[in-house]
Amino acid sequence: MRIAVVGIHGAWSSEVLADAVGRATGERILVDLDRARLDLPGGRLLCPDQLGRPVDLCALDALCVKKVARSYSPEMLDRLEMLRIPAARGVRVFSDPARILRLVDRLACTVTLASVGVPLPPTTITEDPEQALDALRAYGRAILKPLFTSKARGMALVDAEALDAAELVRAVAGFQARNPVLYIQKALDLRGQDLGVCFLGGQYLGTYARRKEPDAQDDGPAAWNTSTASGGRYAPFEPPQDIIDLAWRAGAPFGLDFTCVDVALTADGPYVFEVSAFGGFRGLKAAHGIDVAEAFVAYALKELAG
Known part of the structure; x- marks a missing residue:
């Protein structure tokens, strides 16, 4: 059985998954x-x-997709399209690249979630700066989010109530210079944490929290960015069944083999931010000691055995 991991050389999660495949297959x-x-x-x-040796992915038995690029970018879509060729030639791909394509673009993910009634933070998407200004004034505090990003990179908090009209126009123009499509989401009070709820083969695997201690630079207890890239830390969390059910409902339309659903618990109820095909390995390891790489490979081998 020849199985390759699609990932990033030197990246922790890619390397541990490749190690697990190597132990299982030799x-x-x-x-x-x-x-x-x-x-x-x-x-x-x-x-x-x-080792730099060429490998024909179409000649393998299976692929385990961990990462397709070092950072989120539109090029990820092109690489996933290329992975559709081995899938079309009978190579089993975990997860199917055609399914991953539906959530790499933040807008595509959001539209799918909204279409099945998953609760999302109030969100506006527009290319018109005037419409964006109207949304920002209505939301008060909002996050401008690039369509291709992870760990909050490139996001910007805009407090419309604290800016005058000219400053607000400049904030929108500056963001749109890098991001033609304006994705605007009302800032929620996360109370210092949000959750990653993970599933393997549609079965619940575990949940971790990303927690960030409030500080003066992060807007106190209403901190909007708990990502580990901004000082957040992983912690164990045991969600109630209704949160697990909500996360499962969010992930189900995408049909991924492994997925992590980002959920926020607020005073107004739970909201889903996004569904990821790539995150969760380090969070579950740090929070619960769960070796997702070993579990992923065991699942893949069971699926291949039929």
Whole structure:
């Protein structure tokens, strides 16, 4: 059984998943799509492994997708499209790239969640700066979010009540210079934490909290950014069944083999931020000691055995 991990050379989660595959199959293959070559006439998708040797992904038994790029960007869509070729040729891909494509773009993920009635923070999407200004004034405090990002990178908190009209216009124009589509979400009082609720094969695996101690630079207890890139830490959390059910309902339309659903608990009830195909390994390990890589490989091998 030849199984490769699609990931990033040197990245912790990619390496531990490749280690787990190597232990289970006797062959460790970690490929990075940043040097992929799709040869359509030859029916090959060639990627270098950890030793620089070319691997034809179309000739393998399975792929485990951990990461497709070092950072979120539109290029991720192109790389996922290339992964559809081995999937079309009978290589089992965990998770199916056509399914991952539906959530890499924040807008695509949001539209899917809204379509199935999952509770989302009040959100406006527009390319019109005047419409954006109206939304910001209505929300009071809002987060401007790039469509391709993780760990809150590139996001901006805008307090419309604290800015005069000219300052608000400049804030929108500055963000739109980098992000033509304006994705605006009302800032919620997260009370210092939000949750990652994880599922493997549709079954609940565990939940971790991202917690951030309030400080003067982060707007006190209403801190909107709990990401580990901004000082948040992972902590164990045992959610009630209704939160698990909500997260499952959010992840179900995407049909991923492994997924992590970001949930906020607020005074107004729970909200879902997004569904991820890539996060959760480190959070579950740090919070509960769960080795997601081992569980993922065991699941993949069971699926392949039929």
